[in-house]
Every structure is written in C-alpha cells, then in structure tokens.
Amino acid sequence: MMVVFFLSPDATAAEIGDIEQRIQSSPYVVRMKPVSSEQAWERFQESFPELREILKSLGANPFPPSFEVTLHKKAFMSNEIIGFIEDIKNTKGVEDVQLNRDWVEKMQSLSRLARAIGFFLGGILILASFFIISNVIRLNVFARQGEIEILRFVGATNTFIRLPFLLEGITLGVLGSALSLGLLFLLVKLFPLYLGHSLGALQEIINFRTLSSSQALGIIAGGVLMGGMGSLSSLSRFLKI
Numbered sequence: 001m002m003v004v005f006f007l008s009p010d011a012t013a014a015e016i017g018d019i020e021q022r023i024q025s026s027p028y029v030v031r032m033k034p035v036s037s038e039q040a041w042e043r044f045q046e047s048f049p050e051l052r053e054i055l056k057s058l059g060a061n062p063f064p065p066s067f068e069v070t071l072h073k074k075a076f077m078s079n080e081i082i083g084f085i086e087d088i089k090n091t092k093g094v095e096d097v098q099l100n101r102d103w104v105e106k107m108q109s110l111s112r113l114a115r116a117i118g119f120f121l122g123g124i125l126i127l128a129s130f131f132i133i134s135n136v137i138r139l140n141v142f143a144r145q146g147e148i149e150i151l152r153f154v155g156a157t158n159t160f161i162r163l164p165f166l167l168e169g170i171t172l173g174v175l176g177s178a179l180s181l182g183l184l185f186l187l188v189k190l191f192p193l194y195l196g197h198s199l200g201a202l203q204e205i206i207n208f209r210t211l212s213s214s215q216a217l218g219i220i221a222g223g224v225l226m227g228g229m230g231s232l233s234s235l236s237r238f239l240k241i
Contacts, residue, residue, distance in 0.1 A: 001030075004098040005067045005088055015093030022091060023069055026084055033068045037061045064095060126226060129176060133169050133230030140165060141234065166231045173227025177220045185210055 005023070007016060023032050035043075040063035045052050055062075071081060089097045141148070151161050188208045211219070 001071045001073055003069045003071060003085060005069065005094050006096040006098070007065045007067070008093055008095045009064055011065075011093035015091075019067065019088065019091050019093055022088060023067060028071050028081055028084055030070045030072055032070075035066045035068055037063050037065050040064075040066065126222075129173070129223075129226050130230045130233075133172050133227050134234040136172065137165050137169050137231045137234040138237075140168065162235050165235055166228065169227040169231025169234075170224050171227065173223035173225070173230075174220060175223075176227075177223030181211065181216055181219060 005019065007019070011019075020032070020034070023029055038061070041055070041061050044063065045055065085097055085099060088094060148161060188210050191208060
C-alpha cells in the first residue's frame with residue numbers, strides 16, 4: 001500500500017519541506033520514509049547484484065531522491081486517494097509518482113486465494129489431528145481394560161479413571177503444536193538462506209518471519225483444545241464406566 005513520490009534533482013530545501021508537510025498532514029498516510037539517491041542506489045544493488053557493473057558504467061547515480069508513503073489499506077483502494085496523489089504530484093519539486101494500484105489489487109486477490117487455501121488445508125489438518133489423538137486414546141483404553149477393571153473393583157471414581165487418558169491427549173496436542181512451531185522456526189531461518197539472492201526484487205515482497213508470542217501461544221492452546229476434545233470423544237464412546 002505504498003506510493004512513491006520522486007523528487008526533482010534541482011528541488012530546493014523549501015520545496016522538499018513543503019512536500020513533506022503536505023504528505024504528513026494527509027489523513028490517508030500511515031507513515032512516510034525519505035529515501036536519498038544514495039540509499040536508492042544501494043537498495044538497487046542489493047536487489048539486483050547482477051546489474052552492478054552496468055550501474056558503475058553509467059558514471060553517475062540515476063536514482064532521484066524520493067518519499068515512500070505508506071497509505072491506509074482502505075484509503076489505498078478508494079477513489080479519494082487519487083485526488084491526494086494528484087495534489088502532491090502537481091506540487092513544485094515532485095517529478096514523478098509511482099502508484100501500482102492495479103498490481104496491489106492483483107496481489108490482494110492472490111492473497112485472498114492463498115488465505116482460503118490455507119484455511120482449507122488447516123481445517124483438514126485439524127480434523128486429522130483430532131482423529132489421530134482420538135484413535136490413540138481409544139487404543140490405550142483397549143490396551144488397559146484389565147487395569148480399568150481393577151480400578152473399578154477397588155472403588156476408583158470415574159474422574160480418576162478418565163483423567164490419565166485426558167492428560168495423555170492434552171500432552172499429545174501440546175507436543176504436536178510444539179513440534180510444528182519448531183519446524184516452522186527452522187523453515188523460516190533456513191529457507192531464505194537456501195534461496196539466497198535468487199528471489200531478487202521479490203525479497204521486498206516475500207518476507208519470512210517467525211510467529212509472534214501470542215500466535216505461538218494460540219497454536220499451543222489449539223493443540224491443548226484438540227488433544228482434550230479428541231480424548232473426550234474417545235472416552236465417551238469407548239470407556240463405559
């Protein structure tokens with residue numbers, strides 16, 4: 001959700017200050033980042049290392065200074081933002097504007113598709129986890145029928161008999177979620193190293209990151225819930241007390 005305003009090479013400090021003030025005063029702007037010609041030069045070389053020799057042969061820096069402006073998500077897709085961009089574009093000292101609105105719309109459509117696929121696959125994995133834990137508990141119940149009979153004869157309560165199986169299911173859920181977090185951490189750390197610079201400019205778009213603490217706790221809590229529900233489902237059907 002970014003608009004880039006390229007400045008004229010001969011723009012004065014007063015003109016640049018006026019442009020910056022106009023951008024910052026807009027309610028559509030989330031943040032603004034000034035990018036100098038040197039920073040643009042270094043960024044291009046990092047994204048396209050194979051073109052460094054071509055840049056050196058130019059003998060001059062072809063990249064103008066600019067303001068990278070991040071807009072509100074809803075404002076970016078509204079028609080009102082066009083007026084704001086035209087106003088800044090017509091300000092003295094602004095040479096050009098880069099607005100990839102159509103490209104962003106396509107990326108958002110792709111993102112929605114990827115999210116839908118993710119929810120679908122996630123639902124399948126959740127159901128698979130539920131049935132796996134339920135079947136494990138069922139097998140353990142059958143394997144311990146003799147012990148359960150003895151516990152009944154000595155007067156053990158229903159809760160006392162069911163609790164170990166319930167704890168076993170919860171433990172399986174916690175271990176499964178912790179293992180998935182560990183594998184995700186390794187993937188995030190190693191996969192970008194494996195790809196190296198082959199992503200090129202896509203490094204600005206594709207960002208691999210580990211889950212936040214709240215997200216990790218949410219996955220572990222989901223594992224506890226799936227483990228508990230799988231255990232209770234199996235106990236209600238196969239452990240008659």
